[in-house]
Amino acid sequence: MRIGIDLGGTSITGAVVDEQYHILAKKTIPTRRARPSTAIIADMGRLALSLMDQLNLTVQEITCLGIGSPGILDKHGGIVIYSNNFDWHHIDLRGEISQYIARPVFLENDANCAVLGESLAGAARGVQSVVMITLGTGVGGGIILGKQLYSGFNQAANVIGHTTLISGGEVCTCGRRGCFECYASVTALIRIAEQEANHVPDSMLHHYRRQDGELTGKNIFDAAKQGDPCALKVLELYFFYIAEGITNVINVLQPEAVVIGGALSNEGEYLLQPIRQHVRQDVYCKEVALPQISAAQLGGDAGVIGAAFLKEYQ
C-alpha cells in the first residue's frame, strides 16, 4: 500500500494505492495557496493520515509516500527549489511532511507523476518510452525513457510547453515569444476562438460567448460538432498547432507513445484523428513505425497513482 499526493494550485488530492495501481481511498481538499507553506504541508500530512484512518491502515503498512508538485524540485534532497504558483523558495517538503508520516517520501514534478501513472495503469501501459503532453491552462510535459522518468541533469527538463512554435509570436508567461503553450493550451484555444468569434457575429461561437460571457474548451468543441463553420475553422488551426508540437517531440525523441492529457483528452478520437493525420504527414521519417498517439485514460488519478510509485521509477 502506498500513498500518492498531487499538490495543485487549487486543490490537493491524496490517495491510497495498492500494488495493482488501484485507488482504495481518495480525498481532495482545497490548497488555499496563499497560506504559509507549513500550513499547506501540514494539510498534506493530515490528508495522508486521514486516508490511512479511513482504511484502518497502520504506518507500517504504507510502503512510501510520493508527492507530485509543480515547480522546480530537488527531488534527491526533497526540496521545492522554486514554485511560481506558490511563491515557494527552497521549501523542505520532504522534511516537513515527514513530521506527520514517518515513511520514505519521494518527490517529483507533477507532470512526470501523471506520465508515470498513465504508463503504469493508463494509456501507455507496457510501453518503454512515452511523452505526455497535458493541454490545460498551460501545456505540461512528462517524459519516460527506458521505463524511467526523465528529468535531465538538473531535474528541470520536460518543459515541452516552452519550445518555440512561432518564434517572435504570442508573448508567453515564460518571457519568450511564440511557445507551443501559446498555441496549444486551452487558454490559447479560447483566445483563438474569441478572436474568430469577434469576426463572425452570426456564429455559434459568438452566440455562446454572448450567452455565457466567455468561451470554454467544451463549448468550442460543442459548436464544432454542431457544424459551426467558425468553430470548425478554429479547431482546424488548433489541431494543427497541437500536431506541430507533437511532430517536434517525435522528430527528436521518437517515443513509443505520445499521450495527450488534460480535460480535452475526453474528446477522444474527435481530437486525436486530425492530430494523427497531421503528424503522419509532417513527421520527418515516414519509413519507420510511428509512435502511437492516444488520449490519457486516468484523468486526475494519473498524478496520485504516479506519485505513489515514484520509489521505483526515479
Added chain:
Amino acid sequence: MRIGIDLGGTSITGAVVDEQYHILAKKTIPTRRARPSTAIIADMGRLALSLMDQLNLTVQEITCLGIGSPGILDKHGGIVIYSNNFDWHHIDLRGEISQYIARPVFLENDANCAVLGESLAGAARGVQSVVMITLGTGVGGGIILGKQLYSGFNQAANVIGHTTLISGGEVCTCGRRGCFECYASVTALIRIAEQEANHVPDSMLHHYRRQDGELTGKNIFDAAKQGDPCALKVLELYFFYIAEGITNVINVLQPEAVVIGGALSNEGEYLLQPIRQHVRQDVYCKEVALPQISAAQLGGDAGVIGAAFLKEYQ
C-alpha cells in the same frame, strides 16, 4: 585497434583509432554517390583494408568496424533502410562490407557518431548527457543520454533540425515549414545575408557577394568582425535563431552539455558568447545550473572516432 568509417555524400573518411581515441591512420576518398551501392561499399571495404595495410595490422588486431551513415538505419540489422542523399533503399551495408573485413560491424547515424566522438575525446568529455547540433547545409542532431547514444524506439530520433522555429515560415526540405534548419543552417545564414545585402548596396556583404559571386559563412563572419553593420545585423538574427533552437533543446532535455558542430564552430567564442547570452535569458528554469554550451573540438575526426567506438555505446 578499431576502424571507424564516416560515409558522407561527398567523401568517405576511414580511420584506425586506438583505445585512447587517437587516430593512427586516416584516409579520405571521394564518394561518387551516383554509383551503385555495391561499388561504394566495396570502396569502403578497400579503404579499411588499405588503412590496415598502412599500419601493418592483421584482421585479428581489429576489434571492430563502425560506420557512420546518413539516412534511416536499422542498426541492429545493419541495414540502411533509406537514404535520400544516396537514393538507397534497404541496403545491407553490414552484410556487404563484411565480405571485405571479417570483424563485427556496427552502424549508426552519422550525427550520433559525431556526438559520440566529441563525448569520448572532444568538447563533451566526461559528460553523461550531451546534445550536439551541427550547423552545415542542414542542421544535424546527435543525442547521448546516460552515456548511451539515444535513437528512439524506431531508431529515427535526433532530428533536431526539423523542429519548428516559425510554424508556417520558410519551406523546408522535409516538407514542413519553418524548421530550425531553415533558420540556423549555414544555408539559412547565407540566404538571410544575401537578402540583407540586396537592401544595402554599400555594405561589405554586398561587396563580397559581387566579388565572389556568392556569400559564404566565412565571409559573412569576416565582414561582421570588420564592423560591417549589415553583417552584424545578419549575425545578430542568426545567433538568435540558433539560441532559440538550443533553448528548446535545453527546456526539454536539459543535457549536461550542448556542443555546436560544423565549420562555424571554428568561430569559437565569437559565436558562442551571444548564443549563451540569449539562452541564459530565455531558458525556462533560471534557478538551476545551465548546460555548458561549447564548440566541437574534433572537426571531421569526431565521426570516425565515434564510429570506431559504437560497439560500447549503442
